[in-house]
Structures are given as C-alpha cells and as structure tokens.
Amino acid sequence: MPKLNLSRVYEAMFLVDSGDAASWDDLVKHIANILTRNGAEIVGITRWDERKLAYTVAKRKRGTYVLAFFDLKNGLAVVEIERDCSLSEKVLRTLLLKADHFSVADMRLQLGEDIRQDVAQRLMTERGETAAVVHAVVSKPTHTGGEPVLPEPSGDYEPRHERGRRSERY
Amino acid sequence: MPKPSPKRKMVRFRDRAKCRFCRENVTHIDYKDTQTLQKLVTTRGKMLSRKRSGNCAGHQREAARALKRARFLSLMPYIS
Numbered sequence: 357m358p359k360l361n362l363s364r365v366y367e368a369m370f371l372v373d374s375g376d377a378a379s380w381d382d383l384v385k386h387i388a389n390i391l392t393r394n395g396a397e398i399v400g401i402t403r404w405d406e407r408k409l410a411y412t413v414a415k416r417k418r419g420t421y422v423l424a425f426f427d428l429k430n431g432l433a434v435v436e437i438e439r440d441c442s443l444s445e446k447v448l449r450t451l452l453l454k455a456d457h458f459s460v461a462d463m464r465l466q467l468g469e470d471i472r473q474d475v476a477q478r479l480m481t482e483r484g485e486t487a488a489v490v491h492a493v494v495s496k497p498t499h500t501g502g503e504p505v506l507p508e509p510s511g512d513y514e515p516r517h518e519r520g521r522r523s524e525r526y
Numbered sequence: 527m528p529k530p531s532p533k534r535k536m537v538r539f540r541d542r543a544k545c546r547f548c549r550e551n552v553t554h555i556d557y558k559d560t561q562t563l564q565k566l567v568t569t570r571g572k573m574l575s576r577k578r579s580g581n582c583a584g585h586q587r588e589a590a591r592a593l594k595r596a597r598f599l600s601l602m603p604y605i606s
Contacts (some may be wrong), residue, residue, distance in 0.1 A: 369558075
C-alpha cells in the first residue's frame, strides 16, 4: 500500500536555446513558475552546461542544459509539468526522472551554489542523512564555454572493422 | 568452415573477472556522464554488445537506459 503524502525528489533536465539562457533570471523564473504552479518545491535550478548538440534540435546546433531538482508530493503532477514544458516555447526538450537514488550531498554536487539551503536542510533531516553521503559520479561541468571535451572512444575492445560487414554481426 | 582456435578467441575477447562498473561498485549509471557512455559506444554511436563492453547483464541494461536518455537530450548521437 503506497503511503499517502509521500514526497519524492525528481530531477529535471531542460534543453533551452542559448539565446534564451542569456537572460538567465527570466529563464529561471519561467522554469520555476512551471514547477511551483504544479505544486513542486524547488531544491535548486542550475545552468548545467552549454554545449554543441549531438544532432540539431528545432534547427539549433548549440543548446544550454538547465538542471533542476524538486520535491513533489503529488506524483500525478509530473504529467502536468511535462505538458507545460512541451507547451513552453523556451524549453526545447525535457527529461523528468525520479531522483530518489541521489542523496542531498549528490544534489549539492550537481547544483553547486544554486541549491536552496533551507530546502536541502529540511530534506536531510527528513531522510536522516549526513553530509558525507555521496553516490553521484557526475558533478556540474567545470569548463565554461567552448567546445565540450569528449574523449576518443577507448576501452579494451576497440572495434576493428567499424564499417565492414563483419562489424554488423556483433 | 574451420573452427577458430581457442587461443585466438581468448586474445580478441579477454575474460574479465568483473565488469567495469562492478569493479568500481557503481550503483547507478547517470545519463549526464557522457564520458563514461562514450566508452560504451562505437565511433558511429552504436552501443557495444556485452561481449565487447564486458559489462554484466544488470549494468548493460542500466547503461542502455542511460544512453537512450542521453540520446533523447542530444547529449549523445543516435547515429553519426
């Protein structure tokens, strides 16, 4: 039997146009408005990264990723948030996921200074966490601007016949 | 068709004691971790098979899920 009034932390990644991200305060207000009017309590919203997209999205080759963590009591509101995002002209893509596996320390690592201390403190006492619990392997990217530094695909088993018929077997 | 010698097979796909995520006790593969995901795809952006990546079944599923999320957000290519 699921507990009623169980609050759950969600993670949201928004892909927005870099031009819109230039007026950062307006954008944060816009995203925060979408979340709060559906009953979410925001843990933090941050500019995660600005990078070249792997493929064009709405005719854009570059985009800014905005990462948000929020606390939501009513899980049905997730659908509402997704719909509001798809109707928004500023948000190009949205990915909403449960983030229960992230501790508050993980969120702090990913949000940096943009975390809201009072909400974080409340979550920590609710969950009975200490500051030392860190599971996340990804922190907020530190490089500012420029091309993203992607490593060459390495690994122990480098494909030998990338384009040949042979490779299609595996 | 001649049978491939067992020695040659061993050189191509070496057996590992554990998968790369099990070795580091990774519980969750994050879609934002493009550096790790980059190691699990070919130069064309296709995901490596378990045989080639050396992942265990659970981590291969996690990695596939993470890759699909990263592709949706245009962090990783569908094709290239």
